[in-house]
Amino acid sequence: MKVTPLEIYKLLPQTNCKECGETCMSFAVKLTLGEAKLEDCPLLTKEEYKENYEKLKEILKPLTEAFETGLRLDEEKCTGCGNCVIVCPANVAAEKEVARGTGPKGDEVVFRVENGVSKIINLQRCRRFPPDRINCRVCEEYCYTRAIEIF
């Protein structure tokens, strides 16, 4: 299930108090990415927001279990455009040149285009897995052909 920042934002206090260090909207983005915790917001734990807090906990629950989710790539749909290869932060971390749009030449990356289609060669390096456990979905979001599915 995809969680959008807007959906989260609607349930936040929307006071922009910045006690968590962010505006409510950017806090919402961080929550969807798994980069912040609900408890970072000092208002949410107060009685008046209890209902919203519980709802948010429910919505964000699947994200905290991101390591149990998977990544599927349909090679029949893939055209080897390399959008996933270049957009993937784990790929960039593995090979610096990938950040500049150059296809990888090593074996450390998550995605590499081989024989015209993208292959997942190191799924365990995906940021959705521990230790990061970030709800990153950029490969799925920017796939031209919807060949990538995160479930």
Place this chain on the structure above:
Amino acid sequence: MIRTVCTGCSLLCDDVYVKIENGKITNIWNACLLGVEKIKSSFSKQRLFHPTLNGRKISMEEAIENAADVLLNSRKTLIYGFTNSSNEAIEKGVELAENLRGFFDTTSSLCHGYSLNLASREKLSNPSLEEVLDFSDHIIYWGANPAESHHRHASKFTVFPRGKNVPEGIESRVLTSVDVRQTKTMRISKHKLVIEYGRDVELIEAIMSELKGKSLSKGNIAGVPLKDFIGFINDLKNSNYVSIFYGLGVIGTNNPAQKLKKLFQLVKELNNQQIKCIALPMSGHYNMVGAYKVTLMKTGFPYAVDFSNNSPRHSENVNFISQLLKGKFDTMLVVGSDPLSSLPRKVAQKISKLRLIVLDHSPSLTASKSNITIPVAFTGIEAGGAAYRMDGKKVELTKIVDPPENIYSDEEVLIKIIENLK
């Protein structure tokens, strides 16, 4: 693995790795499906191996002698193709046309050769794709769908890479697509402007009017809902460096001159407003830009050059099609192109009545109907040479394997034909 330059399209990707074991391709890294097909087809048993004369196998020497003979005895020869050839081969094509006092034209005269010519006349800047990578924060695909034509355009250069002024890649850039239908490129675009067919000029005029501070409050603009249009305009006004990549959707439909001129006016208007803007065509064939540039350098004209007189001539309204339809030619030499499949019936019928000589590496309808077919090597795989990338950057192509026995590059075949003319 061997590093090579892919000739699948005019992006000329230089980060492709190929593994060859026992004369077979066993792995290709980083090339898209188009590039892979191109590389693999050079190893295919379906490629052309033998020269033929009216369908009968002959030796390479006989084929070259026969070709030279036909060309020498022709009244007027059309020499055509070359967007899938190296710069060196294009030069030889021009030289041959000059020798024969023939007519030289390339596929670019039907493609973006026209756009490049107009852009140069309008004195538009021609930045490199690397500049776009580093600085452009708003990419617009207009009548172009790189998701299906230039698969790696966005990932290698324009949208996803992190550049100097766009450190977050796609998150630092705005992506807009303008087309007459929902395209796969639109799936990842922030602004999806679906216009009604043929109404490009109307949209451009509305954008220009907004830039000049005159707002249009119509329900929709060229079919684009006002809400979508305004969202796009807001982002456009906040951009620092806009790159417009226009495709055949702009020049392949009605009145390309009018649309292009308007588009270039928009480029100039944005620059006037301190928003840097550039426009580049999405050339298809890997050396379309080379066909344009080399012809220009060798003859002073971009395409459609007539050598009937001592000096080369070119006229605005004349290209090989208009001359063909007037019955000006009796012989045609086609290099790396398949006009019988790709051109309209009326033109194809005219071509089929000419004495045809075809140089190609793979079977095609034109090759199958030609009087003399000469198989050639795959440039960029079996032969080196240079080509121009879609932004005009010169790229050295690589030879990674030898061609099959007795098969030469198109450049070498053209040299041999020229030698045989004497």
